[in-house]
Amino acid sequence: MPRFLPLTTAVAASVQDGMTVAMEGFTHLIPFAAGHEIIRQGRRDLTLMRMTPDLIYDQLIGMGCVRKLIFSWGGNPGVGSLHRLRDAVEHGWPRPIELEEHSHAAMANAYHAGAAGLPCAIFKGYYGSDLVGNNPNIRFVTCPFSGEPLAAVPALRPDLAIVHAQRADHEGNVLIEGIVGVQKEVVLAARQALVTVEEVVDDLSAPSPNSCILPHWTVTTIAVVPGGAYPSYAHGYYGRDNAFYTAWDSISRERAPFQAWMEQHVLGAAPS
Amino acid sequence: MPRFLPLTTAVAASVQDGMTVAMEGFTHLIPFAAGHEIIRQGRRDLTLMRMTPDLIYDQLIGMGCVRKLIFSWGGNPGVGSLHRLRDAVEHGWPRPIELEEHSHAAMANAYHAGAAGLPCAIFKGYYGSDLVGNNPNIRFVTCPFSGEPLAAVPALRPDLAIVHAQRADHEGNVLIEGIVGVQKEVVLAARQALVTVEEVVDDLSAPSPNSCILPHWTVTTIAVVPGGAYPSYAHGYYGRDNAFYTAWDSISRERAPFQAWMEQHVLGAAPS
């Protein structure tokens, strides 16, 4: 059964400098509150993985927490660039960042392989792409039946997965609904899992026998953080703040306004 | 959009002698009515695949429809042997049958690979098992990262998948709930799919955004067959007739009583 902790304690107990951490949520249920707490606690040298780094990784990178990023699409969805990611890659500010770049298909398969206890994933991909020569973690195997070459990537097995979910029950079972992304995969692929939830309820009220549920024995730590996915969203709880995603473009474009914004809204903010 | 046909026409239009057919449903939602119609139409030389052949394949085998069986567990669940399968294997009655035997993990992975358009599946399996030497479709590949040997089996891609489901809407979208088994995988792995359903409704009433649904453009043919999974069951509609499963042991043990039962309950029965 997972431990239920306040967010500050949960992050302090779960995240150490130098760890490999995956904070997932495909557009939906992005664990912003947990990410902000990592920034407040000043963690350093993290290797972060995430299919779509989104604003939360832009913030972590801009605040100097990140040594390496494993990703497949690093933009502000529908808006443009992640300026802090670009500044780190193009100018090494506030520190140089190492990139390991994949396609979505590769990362989705690699999380799947991680959850499935496999050392690698095979798939039909990367045909003719220059990513092949630039990422030594893209290799090929031959199908022993058809002779066809198949792309292979190592399974993703983070030290820690952090996801946000709609709700947990008192035993620590967690329900995720809507765009479920790679949430289940990353939790099962990781050595430990920290889940922030909108609320804790007596009964999960899963609508279907086939609902996406993380049984309590797959979760290490739960923190109750209403609104913990804002400005992304929690299906059934609150919507995505698309205006903020658009506004982030100008907030983050230059270093000083970015730092001022972080100072005011994250560093100076009380933890949830 | 799928064609809606009566069962007799649906089977006549879908199943030809010599085809490779997968009738799936893991204990739940086994397409008995469709199987009986195949027997009535006298199909021959079928290659059948199914993780758990169950009574319906025992009947098809005993009636001489089957040339080859690809399977992973061939018993009457909780009861004992499938006597018609045994008679075909041990004595070639009513005709010899070729077996391709796998483990559940292998077949589940092979359907997954079929649905995913891969030529093969890799998994950690068959360690030290004598199945390896006896089935040429069990091979090994080496992980290009860890060097670990991984079992490989060819993807399963039947000519036709037949499954039973709870309901369809008028557009032909299909809802499956409860023990979903490999139903989605086999439909997506197959060249064509015949789905029998308990009912056709105006609105699928899927309880969750993440419910298991086969979109209409993945289904070739739909036949409305209330009770079409009996004596297995349809979650939310009717239960499993465990007493019949137990009774099958004595019905099927000898050839003559088996034939008499089939004559009375299948050959002589009006199609649903």
Add this chain to the structure above:
Amino acid sequence: MSYTTQEMMAIAAARVLTNEDVCFVGIGAPSQACNLARLTHAPGITLIYESGTIGTKPDLLPLSIGDPELCTRARCTVSVPEMFQYWLQGGRISVGFLGGAQLDKFANINSSVVGSYARPKVRLPGGGGAPEIAAHCRQTYVVMAQSRRSFVDRVDFVTSFGYGEGGDHRERIGLRSLGPTLVITDLCMMRPDPTSRELSVVALHPGVTREQVQAHTGWAVRFAPDLTTTEPPTEHELIVLRDLLARTAQAHGSASA
């Protein structure tokens, strides 16, 4: 009714879609085109977004690939691994859309870096789903505004493979899908030559000249012998598109669609 070249591009892209298509939709121009098709001549079209939403019918355009709208109005929503395994790689998609920072004459696309990969001048967002969309959809359509900077003789980096170096390069690396059979720009429509696979202009949008197309293209452009002119947008197409964009802008609190 007057219209912009951006509107012409979205409308031209919408028109090539049919009721039977199953589309893997990207954000931006493809999302406009697909939803315009759905709201006009192809109400039965199936739209899939890589976030896992299948058969979605959004009332307004999503800002992101996973807006709430996409899930609440979808037939069903699957996990992202399932989306890439069963639906994309499984060969269930008839049309995929691609775009990027650079396109070359063999329809290879760069959405990774400007300059060298190791020390990029501009770090672009990257490929996301594109490398496998380019491989597994029965065919892909490229929708991109045309300029000398974006339509280049040779892309700096091949993120998504089109026809490689032309000819049978695609087949030689094991691809069985048709590839980028159509490029729709704000000026014209291009298709690959059946043999060389070099893009050639098959239709000019109304009022656009060959010289204008060449001026916006970084290679010596070929024009098809049977070059035609795109039908101008109808009033109905423009009204539906503008309504969609207006609803979207209002909902997102900005003109970001």
Add this chain to the structure above:
Amino acid sequence: MSYTTQEMMAIAAARVLTNEDVCFVGIGAPSQACNLARLTHAPGITLIYESGTIGTKPDLLPLSIGDPELCTRARCTVSVPEMFQYWLQGGRISVGFLGGAQLDKFANINSSVVGSYARPKVRLPGGGGAPEIAAHCRQTYVVMAQSRRSFVDRVDFVTSFGYGEGGDHRERIGLRSLGPTLVITDLCMMRPDPTSRELSVVALHPGVTREQVQAHTGWAVRFAPDLTTTEPPTEHELIVLRDLLARTAQAHGSASA
């Protein structure tokens, strides 16, 4: 209270299970043992059936591995590929149960054929989930009634690998799980020797002699130096087990549990 050897076997198997175990449950004796544990000393135990039902709490024993009861009373139900990929192969199971037609002294199991594979005297149902249950659960428990026909020196066919030819054979083929650490029969309990991995009897059920065990075993049986006697069933254990079996028989219309 008097009891049968079958009851002793089920109760002995139930006792080794804990609240923290996540069990991959088979039909028959394992299902009895797991549910008895859940209804007595281990109410928090997690039971998983390969049909996809996770955390199920059936009120009666299922006849099949996928009875309706298992799904309606489960925490959730996943697809069969997910069950074998994420939950079994993913290493999430602490205890798996195995049984079969033949077991040998290194706890290899045959559930495929009696006689040769190509021309079997008896075609058995086959391995089902067993080959990978044997590989991926942290440890497995074998529950089997003991006879000279079933406890053989060498199995005709290795369906599920135990310790192979003994020693470090298991490690040499790349397995990292503990393997069959316990065999529970109607007569005794056996564990593998830490070095040779040959099974040795560690406890006799009440009233059973060494000679009886040897008479029911097809190899020269070793007995542990600290051989103990199994505690007899308590009244509570027997009542709960018999209630469970009676409910089950009534529901299934037969005594098939």
